[in-house]
Amino acid sequence: MYYQNKKNSTIPKEWFFFNPENLSDSKKLNHLSKNVGVVFFNKNLNVYNFLKKIEPCIKFCRKKKIKFVIPFSKFWCSKYHAFGMMIEINKKSKKFHLTKNKYKNYFTVAKVHNLKEAFLAKSFIDLIFLSPVLKTHSYPEKKPLSNYIFISLCFFFKEEVIFALGGVNYKNFKSMKNRNLHGFGAISCFDNNEKI
Numbered sequence: 726m727y728y729q730n731k732k733n734s735t736i737p738k739e740w741f742f743f744n745p746e747n748l749s750d751s752k753k754l755n756h757l758s759k760n761v762g763v764v765f766f767n768k769n770l771n772v773y774n775f776l777k778k779i780e781p782c783i784k785f786c787r788k789k790k791i792k793f794v795i796p797f798s799k800f801w802c803s804k805y806h807a808f809g810m811m812i813e814i815n816k817k818s819k820k821f822h823l824t825k826n827k828y829k830n831y832f833t834v835a836k837v838h839n840l841k842e843a844f845l846a847k848s849f850i851d852l853i854f855l856s857p858v859l860k861t862h863s864y865p866e867k868k869p870l871s872n873y874i875f876i877s878l879c880f881f882f883k884e885e886v887i888f889a890l891g892g893v894n895y896k897n898f899k900s901m902k903n904r905n906l907h908g909f910g911a912i913s914c915f916d917n918n919e920k921i
Contacts, residue, residue, distance in 0.1 A: 857891025
């Protein structure tokens with residue numbers, strides 16, 4: 726893997742999932758600490774429009790020395806020296822593993838929702854967001870992972886860097902007793918950048 730070990734201090738423990746279409750997310754971005762990473766994600770825009778829309782945000786992150794992750798675009802990752810590239814886990818993404826060694830200048834990142842995706846991601850993803858671990862406001866229809874599946878996935882990915890995603894905030898993350906978790910990703914808990 727690209728990283729030396731999961732205790733690597735260069736990997737942020739907290740990640741803000743940023744939707745460029747949400748005005749309140751833009752305000753949160755402006756108040757982020759440089760210790761918090763940013764994951765840009767696309768809900769409705771096509772890829773070209775999305776990448777153009779996040780361009781000023783990427784420049785802001787670079788200026789503030791905030792680490793950021795861009796969805797699947799090797800060109801943009803290289804152009805802006807992104808910290809990582811988010812990959813959708815499916816059978817087609819497996820082909821990326823064949824070319825991964827050509828792109829060692831950034832991490833591969835993915836969200837994993839079940840055991841099937843876990844097996845697909847295992848051989849070529851560096852940073853894993855297990856999702857959703859709790860009920861979320863953003864995706865209320867999605868059922869959280871059972872405690873058994875969550876613990877099993879943490880053990881399965883013990884050699885990778887693992888984050889909890891979905892309904893997580895500073896308070897409930899402290900109650901997640903799991904030595905394999907490196908940190909968490911969230912949206913609403915970064916309101917005013919206040920620790921709850």
